[in-house]
Amino acid sequence: MINILTDKVKEAVFSLYNQQVDEKQIQLQKTGKDFAGDITLVVFPFLRFSKKKPEETGIEIGNYLQENVKEISGFNTIKGFLNLVLDKKYWIGVFRDMITDPDFGLKKPGSENKTILVEFSSPNSNKPLHLGHIRNNLIGYSLSKIFEANGYRVKKVNIVNDRGIHICKSMLAWQKWGRGTTPETAGKKGDKLVGDFYVKFENEYKKQVQSLIAEGTDKDKAVRIAPIIKEAQEMLRRWEDGDKEVVDLWNRMNGWVYKGFDKTYKALGVSFDKIYYESDTYKTGREIVLSALEKGILFKKEDGSVWVDLSEKGLDKKVLLRSDGTAVYMTQDIGTAYQRYDDFEFFRQVYVVGNEQNYHFQVLVLLLNKIGYAWAKDIYHLSYGMVELPEGKMKSREGKVVDADDLIIEMIDTARDMSEELGKLDTYSEKQKEEIFRIIGLGALKYFILKVDPKKNMTFNPEESIDFNGNTGPFIQYTYARIKSVLRKAVEKNIEIQNETNTGFDPNKKEIELIKILAGFPKIVQDAAGQMTPAVIANYCYELTKEFNQFYHDFSILSVDDYETRNFRLQLSEITGYTIEKCMGLLGIDVPERM
RNA sequence: GGCCCCAUAGUUCAAGGGAUAGAAUAGCAGUUUCCUAAACUGUAGAUACAGGUUCGAGUCCUGUUGGGGCUACCA
Incomplete structure (x- = not known):
């Protein structure tokens, strides 16, 4: 209907004032609640053509439309607003359409023949899901339904951050104080159990740092040299080396967590078409980074770390591989994005990720672009806001979370x-x-x-x-x-x-x-x-x-x-x-x- | 310090540059012989501040104040 009217308004202005109008100037909107009519045309933009008062112009256009559009049964003008009244027969016609078409308003799945990837959830594997994840999951899931209703093929994907120092912290605490506890023996969901050990680690870590400070170490140093964090870092190194004992424990504890996550996802009613794991994709990321380094797109510092320089885009330099050659978060995300394009050749990829990562995604897109991936422009970061509690922000390290x-x-x-x-x-x-x-x-x-x-x-x-x-x-x-x-x-x-x-x-x-x-x-x-x-x-x-x-x-x-x-x-x-x-x-x- | 985001009734949310800024909740006052009263009706209450652009500004621009975030060889 709006399309028909837009054309007719164009016609009206041409026939009345002999002027061509740009479609952008034709503002048709729903009539305000307290006014008679269904659709309202804002006539202010046409005053310079008509050289008449707003009301007169409105009446002239209104007359033209009523004569030439059969669905319009009447109109009124108030100030610069032309309110058009649609005939009851028109509405009954629409009503019949709705009744005869069960899919009224929904496009056929796949009719657009384009694939949209929606990434959501993206948990860390060292602690249970909280209220923030709930918002993330609900937005992501709903969005994929909405895209489907618009005819797109949709793939819901999840990336689990299963690799890194955070999971080692839980593992270490379990080794130290777990006494062989399992979700079964503890009667607890696996993600909860692992999360508890993460908290245990953080508490012990905090204690050690405090006693170091009490002994006269300055804070920055204490944070670095506390024995327990050293142990965790050592464990991460062993994991990257493929140390069997560490990898086995890692597999075991992650297994507990995933079982727990599955329960929560099921309770929430969300599901995924494919789950990616950072432990799989970081290697791809590293290869991409290394080949880009060879091509001279990236640069290497003396200590061996690899960086990208985005200063021409107004951003900073960013590390992509540590001096010891290990991957960082960004490296992994490069690999994941590449993998996904390889898997699905998406028309668009939407990342449902919190707004605290705005900078990260800005860098990611520029970086992928710099490396030469044409699909970098099809990445969209749906940056959602924080969920706050009445008493302020949730802090997972302090246990101030809504589980x-x-x-x-x-x-x-x-x-x-x-x-x-x-x-x-x-x-x-x-x-x-x-x-x-x-x-x-x-x-x-x-x-x-x-x-x-x-x-x-x-x-x-x-x-x-x-x-x-x-x-x-x-x-x-x-x-x-x-x-x-x-x-x-x-x-x-x-x-x-x-x-x-x-x-x-x-x-x-x-x-x-x-x-x-x-x-x-x-x-x-x-x-x-x-x-x-x-x-x-x-x-x-x-x-x-x-x-x-x-x-x-x-x-x-x-x-x-x-x-x-x-x-x-x-x-x-x-x-x-x-x-x-x-x-x-x-x-x-x-x-x-x-x- | 630099960069980004936000600011609307007591509170939680709406408002593609358009008309008299909508709801909900909390408050007050009403509606059940009748299809589910988890409903419906009435009442009162808001654009942080100061400029600017525009026929027209909650919306765009500048500044001020207040809040949040980012600025890691964490993820």
């Missing part, structure tokens, strides 16, 4: 308490009930996080986030359950919904309003992909839900005698429920049949 598993359980518990109190599910089996509690609890958590624009920092207040009223997941789920309930009642009453709507049918204002919102779904799906934000979907879904609740409150559906009205309202309810389900699906949120 992912704990949070999920807490949300489900709250859903259970609330549901039992309301007592609407008393006739269901325990198993059925638990499934509903899970859907609600997770829905609350996911929606709370995804409704915020990824780019922005957000505050997570544990008390407020478990509120299930207002702009929340459960509010939307509740509306869905009510719609389902009405549809079930219709079946009980032997009322069959006919898939037809007479163009002569005259919906009331609220019904038209709902159709208008429903008709906006395809654009929302596109916008969400374009702006790479699930929040667009969440806010749309909330708006739709609220509108439906008002309709539901004000009008009867089943008890209407007039066949046509009742059938129309049932269709409207069905399509609203279906659209809610699609939206929530794009967010990775399930909807319950009842609650």
Whole structure:
């Protein structure tokens, strides 16, 4: 519709004022809430052509459009705004499209014939997942659904940082104080157990540093020479040499962690098409760096370390291989990116990584470009904001974190308490009930996080986030359950919904309003992909839900005698429920049949 | 020190340079003989400060203040 109007406005200006206008000057937008009309044209840009007052210009263009566009049934102008009213028949036409096309708003998977890679999660293998990872996972997962809905082939990938000093710290602490503990003997998830040893290491390390300082060593030196950190570094060297004992322990403990991660991923409802491990990709990275060094793209310092100079781009020099030849984070990321292009020939690669790594990705892209990879330009860093707690930033070293598993359980518990109190599910089996509690609890958590624009920092207040009223997941789920309930009642009453709507049918204002919102779904799906934000979907879904609740409150559906009205309202309810389900699906949120 | 990001009701979030800045929550006041009241209705409350660009600025530019991040031969 917007496209048709854009052309017609161009025509109008040409025929009225004999001027060509640039499409950028044609601003068509949704009419504001308190004004009559559906689409508004901003006429200010045309004043220099018409040489008339804004209102007169608006009326002239309005007249032209009404005569030449059959869907326009009227218009009004207020100041420089031309509000166009679309005919009810037009809206009923759109409504029929929605009803006949179950995939309304969604493109066929793979119709774009382009592959987008979405990297998310990217955990370290030395500690459990926390709230920050939850935001990361939810954004990444939702985004891949949104890309799919726009017709792209999507590959969800994860990179595990399984190599480096951090994992050696956990390993060392386990050797020292573990006494052979395993997740089984400790009765603990593997990632939790390994995380505990990481904390043990850090505590001991801190102690050693403090006593060194007390003995008169200065702080910087103490941090470097504490015996336990020396041991950890030695262990890392042995790992890089392939020392069997170290590698075996590394494999064993990582295995525990992955098992734990799998549980958390499963509980969150996210999955991956391919998991990369830094321990595999860092070697590729090193080869690339070495060959680039030969070509003179990089340079070597006297001590043998390899660097890239990005000062011409306004950035610093950056180390790529240490003087002992070992790889750093950046080296590994070069290797991973290369590997992925080799695997998938992506049209675009989106990294869902926190904004504290903005600099890292800026360097990565410039570097890949410098090395000569044409696909470097197709890399996009979706830099999401930090999740803060009301008392400030989470600090994993100080144990000030919200654990992912704990949070999920807490949300489900709250859903259970609330549901039992309301007592609407008393006739269901325990198993059925638990499934509903899970859907609600997770829905609350996911929606709370995804409704915020990824780019922005957000505050997570544990008390407020478990509120299930207002702009929340459960509010939307509740509306869905009510719609389902009405549809079930219709079946009980032997009322069959006919898939037809007479163009002569005259919906009331609220019904038209709902159709208008429903008709906006395809654009929302596109916008969400374009702006790479699930929040667009969440806010749309909330708006739709609220509108439906008002309709539901004000009008009867089943008890209407007039066949046509009742059938129309049932269709409207069905399509609203279906659209809610699609939206929530794009967010990775399930909807319950009842609650 | 240098570079980057952010600042909207008490609080948590919205607002592609466009109309009277939307919601939610907390507060106050209401709505259940009727399809699920986890609902609906009403009420009050905000663009950090100072300039500038523009017909028009929460949005763009400059400065100030306040907050966060990066600036490792950690990942």
